[in-house]
Amino acid sequence: MFSGIKTLFSYRELLFSLTKKELKVKYRGSALGFLWSLLNPILTMLVYSFVFSIVLRAGIQEFAIFLICVLLPFNFLSNSVNYGTGSIIGNSNLVNKIYFPREIIPLSIVLANFFNFLLELAALFIVLGILRYPFYIYLYLLPIVIFIQFFLVVGMTLLVSALNVFFRDLQHLITIIMMVWFFGTPVIYPLSMVPERFQFIMKINPMTIYASYYRNIFYFVKYPEGAGFPSVTETLTALGITLLIFFLGYFVFKRLEPRFAEEI
Amino acid sequence: MNGAGKKHNGERTRKSGNDTAVAVESVTKRYRIHHEKIPSLKQTILKLKRTTYEEFLALDNVSFSIKHGETCGLIGPNGSGKSTLLKLMAKIIQPTSGKIMVNGSLSALLELGAGFHPDLTGRENIYINAAILGMKKKDVDRKLNDIIGFSELERFIDMPVKNYSSGMYMRLGFSVAINVNPDILLVDEVLAVGDQAFQAKCYKVIYDFMKSGKTIIIVSHDLETISDLCSKVIFLRDGKIIDMGKPLDIVSKYRAYIEELEKKRIIEQQRAERKKIFKTVIEGNRKVIDGEEISRLSNLSIDGETINRFGSGDAEIINIGLLDKSKKAIDYCSYGDEVRLVYKVLFKQDVEGPIFGIRITDYRGNIIYGTNSRLNSIRTGVFKKGDEVTVTFSFKVTLIGGEYSVSPAVGYNDNKTYCDWINNMFSINVIHRNVAEGLADLNPDMSIEKK
Numbered sequence: 001m002f003s004g005i006k007t008l009f010s011y012r013e014l015l016f017s018l019t020k021k022e023l024k025v026k027y028r029g030s031a032l033g034f035l036w037s038l039l040n041p042i043l044t045m046l047v048y049s050f051v052f053s054i055v056l057r058a059g060i061q062e063f064a065i066f067l068i069c070v071l072l073p074f075n076f077l078s079n080s081v082n083y084g085t086g087s088i089i090g091n092s093n094l095v096n097k098i099y100f101p102r103e104i105i106p107l108s109i110v111l112a113n114f115f116n117f118l119l120e121l122a123a124l125f126i127v128l129g130i131l132r133y134p135f136y137i138y139l140y141l142l143p144i145v146i147f148i149q150f151f152l153v154v155g156m157t158l159l160v161s162a163l164n165v166f167f168r169d170l171q172h173l174i175t176i177i178m179m180v181w182f183f184g185t186p187v188i189y190p191l192s193m194v195p196e197r198f199q200f201i202m203k204i205n206p207m208t209i210y211a212s213y214y215r216n217i218f219y220f221v222k223y224p225e226g227a228g229f230p231s232v233t234e235t236l237t238a239l240g241i242t243l244l245i246f247f248l249g250y251f252v253f254k255r256l257e258p259r260f261a262e263e264i
Numbered sequence: 265m266n267g268a269g270k271k272h273n274g275e276r277t278r279k280s281g282n283d284t285a286v287a288v289e290s291v292t293k294r295y296r297i298h299h300e301k302i303p304s305l306k307q308t309i310l311k312l313k314r315t316t317y318e319e320f321l322a323l324d325n326v327s328f329s330i331k332h333g334e335t336c337g338l339i340g341p342n343g344s345g346k347s348t349l350l351k352l353m354a355k356i357i358q359p360t361s362g363k364i365m366v367n368g369s370l371s372a373l374l375e376l377g378a379g380f381h382p383d384l385t386g387r388e389n390i391y392i393n394a395a396i397l398g399m400k401k402k403d404v405d406r407k408l409n410d411i412i413g414f415s416e417l418e419r420f421i422d423m424p425v426k427n428y429s430s431g432m433y434m435r436l437g438f439s440v441a442i443n444v445n446p447d448i449l450l451v452d453e454v455l456a457v458g459d460q461a462f463q464a465k466c467y468k469v470i471y472d473f474m475k476s477g478k479t480i481i482i483v484s485h486d487l488e489t490i491s492d493l494c495s496k497v498i499f500l501r502d503g504k505i506i507d508m509g510k511p512l513d514i515v516s517k518y519r520a521y522i523e524e525l526e527k528k529r530i531i532e533q534q535r536a537e538r539k540k541i542f543k544t545v546i547e548g549n550r551k552v553i554d555g556e557e558i559s560r561l562s563n564l565s566i567d568g569e570t571i572n573r574f575g576s577g578d579a580e581i582i583n584i585g586l587l588d589k590s591k592k593a594i595d596y597c598s599y600g601d602e603v604r605l606v607y608k609v610l611f612k613q614d615v616e617g618p619i620f621g622i623r624i625t626d627y628r629g630n631i632i633y634g635t636n637s638r639l640n641s642i643r644t645g646v647f648k649k650g651d652e653v654t655v656t657f658s659f660k661v662t663l664i665g666g667e668y669s670v671s672p673a674v675g676y677n678d679n680k681t682y683c684d685w686i687n688n689m690f691s692i693n694v695i696h697r698n699v700a701e702g703l704a705d706l707n708p709d710m711s712i713e714k715k
Contacts, residue, residue: 011398013395013400013401014395014396014398017391017392017395017396017401018392018395021381021384021388021392024384024388025381025383025384028383028384091379093375093378093379094378094379094396095356096356096374096375097356097372097374097375097378098354098356098372098374098375098378098379098396098397099354099355099356099372100396100398258357258358259358261351261356261357262295262296262357
């Protein structure tokens with residue numbers, strides 16, 4: 001693992017180069033460029049706000065902010081996993097012809113999405129500032145949560161990108177899995193709405209815990225009635241599961257990597 | 265260990281006195297060929313159906329080593345394991361057993377412009393492609409003008425590469441690749457890039473590379489290039505090393521092997537064709553001319569689709585063949601053989617003084633030779649309805665190796681209109697002896713004198 005990181009470090013320029021390529025290709029030829037990536041969460045936010053505030057009347061104040069501050073980190077996960085699944089196969093011309101550590105391909109996808117995520121957060125800060133949210137109170141926690149979630153995203157993306165080379169139908173399955181994960185994470189609803197007996201299961205999902213952190217950092221600073229950070233045990237469990245997924249993803253990837261060129 | 269971009273590592277190894285650049289030790293590579301495309305997740309998890317596969321032995325216990333500064337050529341027929349070997353050396357795939365050691369930084373030119381993205385400009389793609397090949401960004405910055413200059417694409421460099429022609433695309437790919445400057449370069453049939461002038465430039469780069477003491481390993485089917493460039497040649501067949509050593513010896517061995525293979529192929533092909541023809545042959549066509557068997561009964565009813573034929577039909581060419589000195593039908597001939605080209609004509613009407621001729625063309629349609637009875641001052645006389653005539657051309661084969669087609673004709677004595685003309689009715693296969701190239705055999709006496 002250590003030598004793996006060392007090799008990866010020597011290939012960092014390639015990693016950044018491919019990340020830049022991902023971003024460039026995504027926004028090349030569209031006049032709005034990066035704004036498109038903001039449009040997606042904004043539209044999602046509008047739709048859900050309409051459904052939950054006007055149709056279902058869930059009674060959550062400023063639902064749009066309630067939603068978006070968890071939607072953005074969740075999109076970082078789901079976009080990375082969705083795009084990452086086919087990334088090795090999609091780059092078969094590279095994998096077949098040139099040697100470099102293959103994890104660079106899914107990692108460049110993660111980094112490109114991470115970059116988007118950060119830009120979206122910057123936009124969120126502006127909105128929060130205008131709406132006078134005191135988001136600076138717990139802001140010091142944000143880098144830590146993002147850092148830990150990053151490992152979860154990397155682990156998942158490595159795992160699915162490697163497995164997809166051998167089981168092509170994972171590509172279709174993963175969309176469904178990510179949808180289940182989305183509804184299994186308190187993104188569009190608060191965890192407190194979930195019956196007590198299900199909460200335990202939901203807390204095994206590390207994204208539930210991270211969602212709670214994001215929401216406390218951004219949203220509950222203005223509406224403290226629902227506030228409350230996860231307990232230390234819950235946080236450590238989420239961290240443990242995250243590291244488990246990260247190492248699983250890494251080792252599965254490294255195990256299967258030598259056979260990539262033959263299988264695609 | 266020594267991936268691209270880790271130059272210092274390679275140099276250290278070289279200083280320590282190890283002059284081996286690449287060592288391949290009893291390497292075996294087996295590929296699995298799945299019968300179904302890719303097993304699905306369902307099948308694998310539930311083991312509903314055991315996926316079946318065949319193993320293909322691409323390399324069978326291969327060992328050799330290449331010293332620093334050597335230029336080594338890998339030759340062999342398709343599927344002999346050359347490209348597999350390159351991929352193994354480049355670490356793209358792993359050997360099933362055995363070891364490969366590489367001393368020094370290595371760059372593999374297995375495909376030019378790998379990773380080019382069509383929507384990005386030439387300049388942007390240079391950076392990405394160079395990074396993929398293991399170049400540092402600051403090195404690319406420094407060499408950018410060289411790269412663009414070499415590719416001769418100055419005017420197009422800020423245009424998306426999707427607008428490039430395939431030649432431009434390859435040129436840009438090659439320009440990036442040669443600027444990576446590794447200790448060991450693997451090249452797989454990528455030298456045929458661009459026009460003549462650009463190719464000459466490519467070869468010069470490779471020569472310079474050799475002169476500066478770098479190691480090159482080339483896979484090519486172009487034997488001229490191989491014997492030109494290489495200091496050592498390895499001949500592979502069916503995953504085994506048949507022979508290795510001095511280029512001229514090995515290349516001529518390989519040529520002999522190809523020639524043998526080509527002969528077999530031609531015989532097989534003609535046997536198959538003849539079988540097909542015999543199946544549908546018309547009764548009258550199975551006759552024998554002068555007690556000689558005709559090698560190929562080019563039956564007109566089946567060739568009608570492909571053969572362009574014209575004429576009045578007062579006389580019909582009914583079959584054609586090639587015979588050797590002893591009047592035996594032959595499938596192919598070699599340079600220098602004495603052969604007889606024979607065709608048979610059946611007269612349907614009385615014709616006075618017809619002209620019998622042949623025309624031989626090469627595969628491009630160039631007329632190599634043509635003659636007729638009038639040009640040979642032969643008076644043919646009167647032929648009655650029902651007469652069968654055998655026309656024979658005896659000659660010594662002075663054709664350069666290849667396939668030639670023969671168009672026989674029977675014309676009226678006005679030398680303008682025809683009873684029957686069949687384009688490309690028959691083909692002559694001349695076995696390659698590698699005596700010359702071109703169209704005509706000048707058969708020169710060659711001498712070289714020194715003062």
